[in-house]
Amino acid sequence: MSQRTERRGIHVDQSDLLCKKGCGYYGNAAWQGLCSKCWREEYQRVRQKQIQDDWALAEKLQREEEAAYASSHGVQTQSHAQSAAPHPGHASLGPFSKFEEKKTNEKTRKVTTVKKFFSPSSRTAPKKETQEGKTPSPSISRHASFDTDQVSKDFVDFLKNLQKPGREIHKQCRAFIVNMSSKKDLSADELSECVQDFYQSMADRLMSHFKGSSDSVEQVMDQVEKYIMTRLYKSVFCPETTDDEKKDLATQNRIRALHWVTIQMLCVSMDEEIPEVSENVVKAITDIIEMDSKKVPRDKLGCITRCSKHIFSAIRITKNEPASADDFLPALIYIVLKANPPRLQSNIQYITRFCNPSRLMTGEDGYYFTNLCCAAAFIEKLDAQSLNLSPEEFERYMSGQASPRLNSSEGDWPDAGLAHGVPAANPVLAQVNRNLELLSSLSSKQERLMEAAQSLQADLLSWPETVKREVNDILEKYPLEILSCTVSAIDANNMDNDNLPPPLTPQVFAG
Amino acid sequence: NISFHGGESPKGTLRVKMVLLGSSGVGKSSLALRFGKDEFRSTTPTVGCAYLTRVVHLSDVTLRFEIWDTAGQEKYHSVTPLYYRGAHAALLVYDISKRETFIRAQVWLKELEKQYTPGSTVMWLVGNKGDLAQDRQVSVQEGQALANDRDLSFTETSALAGDQVSELLIYKKAVLGLIESPDLTKETFGNKGPKFKDGPHIYH
Numbered sequence: 001m002s003q004r005t006e007r008r009g010i011h012v013d014q015s016d017l018l019c020k021k022g023c024g025y026y027g028n029a030a031w032q033g034l035c036s037k038c039w040r041e042e043y044q045r046v047r048q049k050q051i052q053d054d055w056a057l058a059e060k061l062q063r064e065e066e067a068a069y070a071s072s073h074g075v076q077t078q079s080h081a082q083s084a085a086p087h088p089g090h091a092s093l094g095p096f097s098k099f100e101e102k103k104t105n106e107k108t109r110k111v112t113t114v115k116k117f118f119s120p121s122s123r124t125a126p127k128k129e130t131q132e133g134k135t136p137s138p139s140i141s142r143h144a145s146f147d148t149d150q151v152s153k154d155f156v157d158f159l160k161n162l163q164k165p166g167r168e169i170h171k172q173c174r175a176f177i178v179n180m181s182s183k184k185d186l187s188a189d190e191l192s193e194c195v196q197d198f199y200q201s202m203a204d205r206l207m208s209h210f211k212g213s214s215d216s217v218e219q220v221m222d223q224v225e226k227y228i229m230t231r232l233y234k235s236v237f238c239p240e241t242t243d244d245e246k247k248d249l250a251t252q253n254r255i256r257a258l259h260w261v262t263i264q265m266l267c268v269s270m271d272e273e274i275p276e277v278s279e280n281v282v283k284a285i286t287d288i289i290e291m292d293s294k295k296v297p298r299d300k301l302g303c304i305t306r307c308s309k310h311i312f313s314a315i316r317i318t319k320n321e322p323a324s325a326d327d328f329l330p331a332l333i334y335i336v337l338k339a340n341p342p343r344l345q346s347n348i349q350y351i352t353r354f355c356n357p358s359r360l361m362t363g364e365d366g367y368y369f370t371n372l373c374c375a376a377a378f379i380e381k382l383d384a385q386s387l388n389l390s391p392e393e394f395e396r397y398m399s400g401q402a403s404p405r406l407n408s409s410e411g412d413w414p415d416a417g418l419a420h421g422v423p424a425a426n427p428v429l430a431q432v433n434r435n436l437e438l439l440s441s442l443s444s445k446q447e448r449l450m451e452a453a454q455s456l457q458a459d460l461l462s463w464p465e466t467v468k469r470e471v472n473d474i475l476e477k478y479p480l481e482i483l484s485c486t487v488s489a490i491d492a493n494n495m496d497n498d499n500l501p502p503p504l505t506p507q508v509f510a511g
Numbered sequence: 512n513i514s515f516h517g518g519e520s521p522k523g524t525l526r527v528k529m530v531l532l533g534s535s536g537v538g539k540s541s542l543a544l545r546f547g548k549d550e551f552r553s554t555t556p557t558v559g560c561a562y563l564t565r566v567v568h569l570s571d572v573t574l575r576f577e578i579w580d581t582a583g584q585e586k587y588h589s590v591t592p593l594y595y596r597g598a599h600a601a602l603l604v605y606d607i608s609k610r611e612t613f614i615r616a617q618v619w620l621k622e623l624e625k626q627y628t629p630g631s632t633v634m635w636l637v638g639n640k641g642d643l644a645q646d647r648q649v650s651v652q653e654g655q656a657l658a659n660d661r662d663l664s665f666t667e668t669s670a671l672a673g674d675q676v677s678e679l680l681i682y683k684k685a686v687l688g689l690i691e692s693p694d695l696t697k698e699t700f701g702n703k704g705p706k707f708k709d710g711p712h713i714y715h
Contacts, residue, residue: 214524267584312559324540325531325561325580329587361597362528367562367579374582374590386586 147295148230155227162220165209172202173224177231184235188242192353195228195236199356221356226296229354233295236354238346247345254379255340260397260404265387266330270311271318272427280317284310285339292342297355300347301365308368311335325371333375344376524566524573530595532619533604534612535583538639542604542668543578585615595623600633605654607638607667608646613653620661638667 019027019035031039155173159166176198183194202224206217238244263270272278287307294300311331315323323331341347351369352360360366378386384394396402531539540560561580566573581587581594595601603619605612616636623634636658638649651667658665 308559312561316559322540322544322560324543324559325582326535326540326584328559328561329582330584358526362526362577364562367577370579370593374587374593377590377593378587381589 151227151230155223158223169202169220169224173227177228180232181235186241188236188239188244188349188353191236191239195232195354196357198228199225222298225298225354225356229296232354237295237350238343242349244346244349248343251344251376251380252340252342255337257398258337258379258382261334261337261387262404263334265389265404266334267388268330268334269319269323269327270314270331270334273430274317277314277317280310280314281335281338284308284314284335288335288339288341291347297351298359298365300351301355301359301369304368304372305365307335308332308371329371329374329378332371333378336372336375336379348373348376524575527574527576527600528579528598529576529600529602530579530581530598531602531604532581532591532595532616532623533583533602533637533639534585534606534609534615537583537604537606537609537612539580539583539604542602542637542639543580588618591619592622592626595626598632600635602635602637603663604637604639605649606640607649607654608640610648613638613649617657620663624661634661634663636663636665638665640669 017026019025019038020033021035021038023035023038025035025037027033027035028039032042034042156170159170162169180191180194183191186194199221203217203221206220207214210216238248263272270277270281272281284307287303287310291300291303291307294303308328311328312323315327315331319327336344360369384391387394389397393402397404531543533539543563544560563578563580565576565578567576568574579594579598581591601623603616603623605616607613620634620636623632636654638651638654654667655665657663
């Protein structure tokens with residue numbers, strides 16, 4: 001009884017806290033009363049056993065299955081079953097090869113889901129994949145729908161300014177989107193046709209409403225395009241009815257295979273050694289990659305235009321004169337090769353199909369888009385001649401047997417090491433060297449700082465000592481003398497009070 | 512006598528897409544720069560001179576020239592058709608001191624003629640660097656003969672001398688040619704231009 005009350009209290013016996021295995025360390029309830037070390041061992045043992053059991057079960061099932069297969073397929077396959085059965089050592093091959101098969105299955109599935117990988121929007125993905133963490137997290141999909149809502153809201157706000165025709169436009173756009181959602185089986189070209197027809201009829205109506213002021217029409221049409229394409233994006237970007245995705249993968253692999261192409265081979269007049277130029281190159285690459293994240297064709301065009309502007313700046317800084325098309329196209333090709341923009345073909349097709357055609361044929365955006373199409377086409381057909389190489393050289397580089405970078409800088413490769421400040425032919429190597437220099441200068445700075453800190457510490461430690469010593473010195477030099485102090489009392493009878501007037505004496509009045 | 516949407520607006524702006532074709536080094540970009548220079552300002556435009564615009568005001572219409580420069584290197588020849596699709600005017604530029612550029616211009620001319628029915632696009636043959644007369648390899652007569660043969664307009668111009676007169680001449684002619692061109696009026700905003708029937712890969 002008394003023991004129980006003790007247990008109910010907070011008092012715990014020391015032995016209860018220790019590892020159940022008795023190793024002397026403390027245990028933990030989460031590890032079933034074992035200490036961390038013993039728990040790990042125990043866990044491993046159980047796991048191993050589980051794996052073995054599973055394996056044994058798999059083998060057993062496999063054997064049963066084979067037996068059943070053999071018996072159901074009569075005499076012809078019996079020899080097969082027999083040849084498998086007498087070699088128990090090979091039995092493990094069964095499940096393993098199955099496992100291999102599963103692996104390849106998974107691989108092919110991965111390839112087909114590359115699209116989903118890149119897709120910023122949420123597609124209805126199989127549940128299994130969500131668990132594997134391959135699809136964008138739910139927060140992203142929420143974000144996407146939030147974007148769509150925002151676009152709708154902006155659209156409505158914009159149309160409010162137009163009053164009655166605004167309401168009409170909104171009604172038509174919504175009807176069109178509903179109409180399009182029922183046409184999912186159409187081919188990409190037919191979808192494009194529908195959207196273009198809608199643009200056309202809308203523009204015609206607006207033309208008559210605004211009495212031919214093309215600026216206002218353009219403004220409204222931009223908003224209409226933004227609203228419609230944000231809504232339709234999911235179903236019409238890289239649709240399954242086309243081979244856009246296959247082309248994307250082909251282009252991506254092609255660009256990867258061309259990783260060895262240097263800026264010199266393309267005769268690009270950009271000198272990446274100049275920091276300002278390399279900054280612009282990086283920005284251009286970022287912009288062209290960003291294109292894939294936009295939904296509205298015009299926004300995608302905007303990314304291409306920004307990218308192009310950065311290229312122009314880079315060339316201008318290098319050459320000190322405005323860039324012409326002769327400089328620009330090779331530079332853009334170089335940027336595309338370096339960036340390997342995701343889903344390049346899909347994006348080009350999407351813009352071509354769903355952007356207002358007048359934007360592609362004319363205007364600045366159209367010009368840069370045309371250049372991007374040229375760059376993509378050129379990369380597709382690029383051969384030895386277009387890089388001023390012999391066909392043999394081209395083949396060797398393509399197959400990976402040789403690397404132009406290694407060849408060109410072979411002479412100074414060993415010299416480009418750490419100790420020398422000589423700029424290497426390879427810009428990457430030069431960058432590495434610069435970084436190493438920076439690191440070594442930083443480490444020497446760090447050492448100096450540490451030294452200073454240590455001396456400061458030493459100073460601080462010795463300071464009380466010095467102060468103490470000084471105090472002692474002074475104390476020794478001026479020993480403390482306690483002078484005997486004469487206590488003076490006013491009423492005492494001393495000799496010095498002669499000058500004082502005589503004390504008052506009480507006067508007695510006769511009364 | 513050109514009709515716009517609605518027909519009666521005098522304020523309409525026509526977009527004119529003008530493509531510059533020519534081997535690299537014939538002075539396409541300097542030609543473009545002089546074209547692109549605004550009539551009232553003489554500052555050099557932005558960072559690049561690959562895409563330039565120039566607005567020309569006429570009595571009843573405003574023309575907005577968009578000048579598309581193309582990469583002239585021979586290796587980009589196969590992708591050039593992408594540039595001149597939907598163009599209203601094309602300038603074929605060659606260097607009078609380099610015969611091979613004149614031959615290339617003829618190659619482009621053949622390509623262009625494959626794409627357009629005569630008369631729908633205004634085409635110009637421009638012999639550039641007129642001041643290098645002592646190194647001349649292509650005579651004025653040769654250029655003129657080719658132009659006559661193919662029904663083109665022909666001009667010789669010089670980047671160094673800044674021969675404005677000949678450019679203005681080109682402008683005037685271009686504008687007059689365009690006004691006569693029936694295709695142009697269909698190319699304003701919202702109307703369907705030539706469709707990209709098979710995507711951008713038309714050069715296979």
